Amino acid sequence: xxxxxxxxxxxxxxxxxxxxxxxxxxxxxxxxxxxxxxxxxxxxxxxxxxxxxxxxxxxxxxxxxxxxxxxxxxxxxxxxxxxxxxxxxxxxxxxxxxxxxxxxxxxxxxxxxxxxxxxxxxxxxxxxxxxxxxxxxxxxxxxxxxxxxxxxxxxxxxxxxxxxxxxxxxxxxxxxxxxxxxxxxxxxxxxxxxxxxxxxxxxxxxxxxxxxx
Numbered sequence: 001x002x003x004x005x006x007x008x009x010x011x012x013x014x015x016x017x018x019x020x021x022x023x024x025x026x027x028x029x030x031x032x033x034x035x036x037x038x039x040x041x042x043x044x045x046x047x048x049x050x051x052x053x054x055x056x057x058x059x060x061x062x063x064x065x066x067x068x069x070x071x072x073x074x075x076x077x078x079x080x081x082x083x084x085x086x087x088x089x090x091x092x093x094x095x096x097x098x099x100x101x102x103x104x105x106x107x108x109x110x111x112x113x114x115x116x117x118x119x120x121x122x123x124x125x126x127x128x129x130x131x132x133x134x135x136x137x138x139x140x141x142x143x144x145x146x147x148x149x150x151x152x153x154x155x156x157x158x159x160x161x162x163x164x165x166x167x168x169x170x171x172x173x174x175x176x177x178x179x180x181x182x183x184x185x186x187x188x189x190x191x192x193x194x195x196x197x198x199x200x201x202x203x204x205x206x207x208x209x210x211x212x213x
Contacts, residue, residue, distance in 0.1 A: 013102075
């Protein structure tokens with residue numbers, strides 16, 4: 001699980017984006033049932049639970065939304081080893097996010113991060129401006145967002161972004177709207193054959209891109 005492969009890069013991207021490493025257990029969360037099954041298959045997970053959760057919106061905690069959440073848990077010593085090898089936070093401590101060992105699979109790693117802590121939205125123009133697609137990242141750790149930015153710097157399509165800013169749930173930054181269609185297409189290129197994606201997230205991104213083309 002710590003060797004560099006497309007599957008492990010995607011898995012650890014998801015864990016870094018919306019998961020945690022605690023004593024004897026790695027946990028990753030997703031609201032896509034198919035993605036939960038795929039993540040569980042990659043890691044040989046012993047438990048996958050489903051529940052309904054209320055989540056606050058990142059920029060306005062007075063608003064919540066209900067959604068299904070699937071929790072995949074991998075029981076054993078993997079969490080501590082992953083913390084040492086990849087710099088993931090362990091038992092609530094700050095992480096260094098040393099994801100370089102997975103950098104050869106940056107597309108799958110970034111896809112996991114986008115699905116773990118990224119937000120896709122369609123922005124309708126107001127007459128003075130055209131429709132656009134937004135891609136932003138929100139996480140409690142500014143360090144993780146800086147790591148995401150370093151990965152975006154190295155991909156083969158332009159992905160300019162803004163500096164991380166504080167928000168109610170930690171920090172966030174956005175990719176420039178004009179760059180999002182090319183970034184999104186690159187991100188999911190070849191994903192069908194691998195199965196390393198959340199169908200609901202890919203569908204939303206592709207639909208949004210089609211609306212602005």
